[in-house]
Amino acid sequence: MTVEKEQRHIQSIEVGFRLIGVLEAARAKLPLKTIAERAGMPASKAHLYMVSFLRLGLVAQDPASMRYGLGPYAVQLGLAGLRQLDVVDLARGPMEELQQSVGLSVHLSIWGNMGPTIVAKSDGELDVPMIIKVGHVLPLLTSATGRVFLALLPAALLAPILHRVPTSSAAARAVIEEAKREMGRNGVTTSDSRVHEGFAAISAPIFDHSGALAASMTLIGQRSHVPLDGRGSAVEKLKAACDLVTRAMGREAAASDASLEDPSPRRTLARSTRA
Template sequence: MDDESTTREPRRIKSIEVGFRILRLLEQAQEKLLLRDIAVGVGMPASNAHLYLASFLHEGVVERDAATGRYGLGPFAVQLGSAALRQSSLVERAKDLLSQLRTQTRHSVFLAVWGNRGPTIVFKIDGDEYGPMGVRVGHVLPLLSTATGRVFLSWLPAEQTGQLVEQERSSSVSLAGNFDARIRDATIVDIAKDVRRDGIARTDSAMSGGFSAASAPVFDQMRQLCAAITTLGPEPDDTAVAQFEEALRNTADELSRRLGAPR
């Protein structure tokens, strides 16, 4: 009897498992989905799917675009993913390095990884000054108008970033909330060429919401991009720029080394 009880599967709540079929569908989708597409995708009547979505909307796990009626993952889903990443070995291995970088630069520093919506901040230490761009853990950053985004843009394949790039081009709005022709006219090839050459991406205060930013890539044991480390703060003078960027590169290189990236 004891053997049977130890091997028996624990009881599960079927409605939760059904609901997670919807969440997995939204996670795998490249864009927000209509109710009918969700219903077909999970194999249930639209009326049933709507009930699950209503509950997920209430909890913030799902959000609905009022203009299109399409559903996508909501802010709490981003927070869940960020919490999981904060507990991962990547963040644990990065914490002391980012703390040292913050001490060296006195700027805000943060670690971002690629999420289902783009570069997502998973760890952050505030700098001496708080600027207009109040980034926080869980914040998703644009590709074209942020230094962090430009790092991912320079190493990830076009099929992974293309749709987000086109969405950003269509608005060409910077983090400061203003139209910026540099976003509309940005050439991906030129961005990648500069970032790969310098080992660092930069954006000025006009594009980065009042503060300048610099970001460097972090690589894993397969020499694949897995994260970006970014500093964000007041525009430094010419002498400090070189020092800050060297400290940033060294920090990213050391985290890559800890993750087993080949030299």
């Protein structure tokens, strides 16, 4: 049996960032003694690290209380990290696990200039061939995926796409209200044989760090295998997968904790694509 050689590393950096981890987890500024205790090191040693972190801007110290908190450079690093997050990359692992767990096909969609656009997929075993292609634009009003965007996107973003749909504005408004009610009840939207005859789908939202709708993840399969009541194990696993990606995107609150019945106007897209 071979033992993988440990990569070389600088231990002092790892030790020092235990202090940063303490500050990141704290809800308020902390005195040096408390920070050192939580990091498991002597206060004298912690102080040396804190001096360096202060110089770099990773840490800031309140001149009145002498307590420490994260500094401006730490904020810049956090924002830079959020800018570099890619919902597609973050979703691939959870999508694969979800597909293997429930046995249905899974696809991920974001809002493109033509509407809900599939950007990643994990195919399940379907008794009847049905091709799900990356880059395919899904119907806004009739697909489970489209109904997630109808329920949660601001009207201003929906309007250009709805203008192209061959239906009356009254009919479109009725579908939007129905999608909002469904999302409010179960945190998911469904579609029964509206896109492909004999197949059904159920879709849930993924949010970014600000609470903006970033994508939707959708389960699709033969209608007898899809829980169209919006309940059951498969639905809970779908929502758990979306919640996992939401947290990876930097959102502390679970997607299901967000107010779905009255979507916030700031839920604009974190990313768009050309369809």
